[in-house]
Amino acid sequence: MATHNFQPTHYHVTIGSHDPVLRIADGDTVITTTIDARGNDAADNTVAERGNPQTGPFYVEGAEPGDALAVTFDRLMPNRRRGFTGNLIAERILEPEFVRTLPPKRDVNWDVDVEQGTVTLSDPESKINGYTVPMAPMVGCFGVAPPRGQAISTATSYVNGGNMDYRGHVEGVTVYFPVATPGALFHIGDGHAVQGDGEIVGTGVEISMDVQFTARVVKNSNIVWPRTENDEYIMAFGNARPLDEALQYATTELLRWLNERYELDTESASIMLGQTIEYEIANVFDPAYTVVAKLRKSWLDRIR
């Protein structure tokens, strides 16, 4: 269970079967950094092209197609003060007629104070300049190489993860991915100091980060879509347009999970989920939208 310090020198704007930057063993930990969605690093210098450039990929020894890769986020911490967001809810998220009334688009800056744990709007033009929310760091875009030799833009997401932009991907959670290629090839980037549901302005508070994660191989998993687990919840993801279809994938993946791990048949799982399931809308901005189907673990404890 080694710990690796890795300093990236180049980045990828697709998630694919790129040459690995590091080979690690099953169970190893990596300490590294990510740059922001526009390619700016901790010193706010532009070091890569825009569009969620990824650190990695990391080759995890022993991971084979048919397995799952489990990645636990041990630490996600902004490593500079300037973050930025969009200033307007995206056109596709509003009534089409309302779009006619929108002012011009621009970026606004936020001051990320790690000590205080706050994120404060720093935009003299804005009427709510100084508006402050608590920091809640998360990663928006990460995943493993997709099947069929594809290289998929970091603008979007798919069965292999990618730009899911889910505010629940914070320190302490474990994400499971279906492995499509030997070594899995894990990529990570696109940190947010905080984000609302849906990533409706097209961004969280975009920021570079110090990142630490631990990767484990789960042999012979039947996982189809990404799954996430924290102390309280199990969660299944669907990444697609429209939301209805993302929700179909997320719901069906949760059924598969309950069937495999808890031996619940479809009827029993349906009866229980009907009164207990929770949904979250992770993003409605990216080319694929993301819906999370969640179940509180305590609901499962109630089954004998």
Next chain:
Amino acid sequence: MATHNFQPTHYHVTIGSHDPVLRIADGDTVITTTIDARGNDAADNTVAERGNPQTGPFYVEGAEPGDALAVTFDRLMPNRRRGFTGNLIAERILEPEFVRTLPPKRDVNWDVDVEQGTVTLSDPESKINGYTVPMAPMVGCFGVAPPRGQAISTATSYVNGGNMDYRGHVEGVTVYFPVATPGALFHIGDGHAVQGDGEIVGTGVEISMDVQFTARVVKNSNIVWPRTENDEYIMAFGNARPLDEALQYATTELLRWLNERYELDTESASIMLGQTIEYEIANVFDPAYTVVAKLRKSWLDRIR
């Protein structure tokens, strides 16, 4: 501010400009009952046709087109023990290929214990018979007469409310509706002892209820879609298919609310909502799906 006791003798399966059963003054309270989604009353006798039969309508004096009607749910309490749910997640909510694997549909009974505050699966055929969740009573279908003389099926929902099936419509909340016809004509029915997000098995735990509500008229409101308020949140509703479109209506209605009540222009509201908005999926079963766009009131307090 009178309190009226009203015992219904007939029910409606559309929400429309039906003859009022009672005329009440602005600010009055009504104590009445609702029957379950299949038309069964507190004694479990079938007294109306199935499909969310409604108690009412109640004519609220002073309500005119252009106003809003504010209805506060003072009490929502199951008034019998037998509830029932579907046994399967609806076909449209699952991956289409997965639908081929589904067993037959049937109803399952639940025991609703108001004293204990529990709801327990009472279905000897089921592998999880005896499964128990806490009671959390809510109403699924209620609203005011829609515009243009329409009479809209209680299977669905629209700008006037209707079958939104939102688990957050519990005791203590206030719902606002756009008034389309003099007296507003408020209808109510379809109680659930508990429900998960999305109403994915096509039902909550369906039950008859004792209901108490208070109605107030808000003059000259510009409300377009239903809005709900509780101690912690303001919430705007969109009722449509697909989910993407329901979300457009809900998000835009929340912007309108912030603009009217808090004088936030679109850019300021967008900047704030981008990092603070929450969405809930109320139902993905009914002909119109329902999305809730929510904002915690404490986020508004931060705007000086």
Next chain:
Amino acid sequence: MATHNFQPTHYHVTIGSHDPVLRIADGDTVITTTIDARGNDAADNTVAERGNPQTGPFYVEGAEPGDALAVTFDRLMPNRRRGFTGNLIAERILEPEFVRTLPPKRDVNWDVDVEQGTVTLSDPESKINGYTVPMAPMVGCFGVAPPRGQAISTATSYVNGGNMDYRGHVEGVTVYFPVATPGALFHIGDGHAVQGDGEIVGTGVEISMDVQFTARVVKNSNIVWPRTENDEYIMAFGNARPLDEALQYATTELLRWLNERYELDTESASIMLGQTIEYEIANVFDPAYTVVAKLRKSWLDRIR
């Protein structure tokens, strides 16, 4: 087989169980008029409120729930010269970002010359003033009373027909509707001198019309959605949002039709339709969109 001349004196902006204006026998013909979408008659006087006001309803003796009503359009002819259309493709039909570039909305007039069979833009402001297309008269909104006592806005469409806005609903076609109430209660209105696919500017060339139709009862039909037949094609309709769902209904209804009338099982019908089906997008403007699933009759002649 009587022929009735009927001159309307009032109109409806919902399709519902309104008092019939005329009772006719199975097989009878009606000669009447319709007013335009804004309520203007042959003399261009406003005689009803806007929104596709309907002539009727007509009670057809012998029609009972479970039957189909077959209506043949014998004659559809504009009865005045001024028509009008919108000037812009509707916001929802364009890329959301493109909506920001749209100029203001307005109506433009067209000159409908029945003798010449032409429709000519008559709008001095327009850069293409004088643009001419051939006349191709059709009706946009018509149908029978819906189930459950509903009264449905003439803005939209449903299983009972309504505002389907299909350019193929011209003279000579026969439309079949599922009967939900005794007498079927047929309504008709919303004539267009011509229209493109999708009704993308929110209108065809809106016009008042002289109309003649013949109504027949088909006993014990299993029709779920409207069906249309002309010399060349059988066509099944789906009315819903989004288009994907309208297409599901239309395709499945065509399968049901092939099964009932031609005894084709699902596999045989699928194999044939896979290489022969045609789709049309009737409207993408109204609250429910309309998709037509069509099969050329000659493809059916090729089966044994």
Next chain:
Amino acid sequence: MATHNFQPTHYHVTIGSHDPVLRIADGDTVITTTIDARGNDAADNTVAERGNPQTGPFYVEGAEPGDALAVTFDRLMPNRRRGFTGNLIAERILEPEFVRTLPPKRDVNWDVDVEQGTVTLSDPESKINGYTVPMAPMVGCFGVAPPRGQAISTATSYVNGGNMDYRGHVEGVTVYFPVATPGALFHIGDGHAVQGDGEIVGTGVEISMDVQFTARVVKNSNIVWPRTENDEYIMAFGNARPLDEALQYATTELLRWLNERYELDTESASIMLGQTIEYEIANVFDPAYTVVAKLRKSWLDRIR
């Protein structure tokens, strides 16, 4: 204007920046072959993995990002007799409840007779064995390398073309693509002897083909989505889910085309398209659906 004979020795199941198999000059013609969707060649031997394996890519000299590549299909001809299709309309295209009634999936063979120009079902199990339709050869999947270094599965389509499965892509048409990388890198495969609208059984009559095409570079084009032209029509494509969104892209691209080539402003184009546009549903089976927005060229001739 050279003509190149090229015999492929390997194939790609993504469209991306693969090493070119041949470099050709602007205006050159290529005579080559394609294998079927499952990787079977003219001798019906499996020579590649399944999923629309592509011949190419072909590097066209002079093509640069910002240009368009125009490809004319000079010849598309099946080069063996056995074709095959699916036996069932795909689950996602049917009402979800109807999916429960579907029999098992299997392939069925068709006999493709190039001399007679016929395609005949050759499946002894089938009740309509011997069913015959006219041959109408087309290509389903082709395109140029996408932007950002992506490699996109040949199961789907995007701005660069791909698996659009449009039955109108027959001999004689010219397709325009936005060039994203030097040389454009044109790929082609997935021939169908015939296909219905929507590719609803998941296939046309899949077959290997002899193919001849000519490629030209159009400098400084502003094309965003693929465009196709034949003698009668100009056509713009949108590739996305759901159909509503594919239709938005197609319609907006047609507006851009009319603006650039015919100097029609948005209002004039809208007024004309409102009464003249035609839509086709190319495919509703692939991960991205494809809608075609078409305008008959004769409608443009009427603008002086």
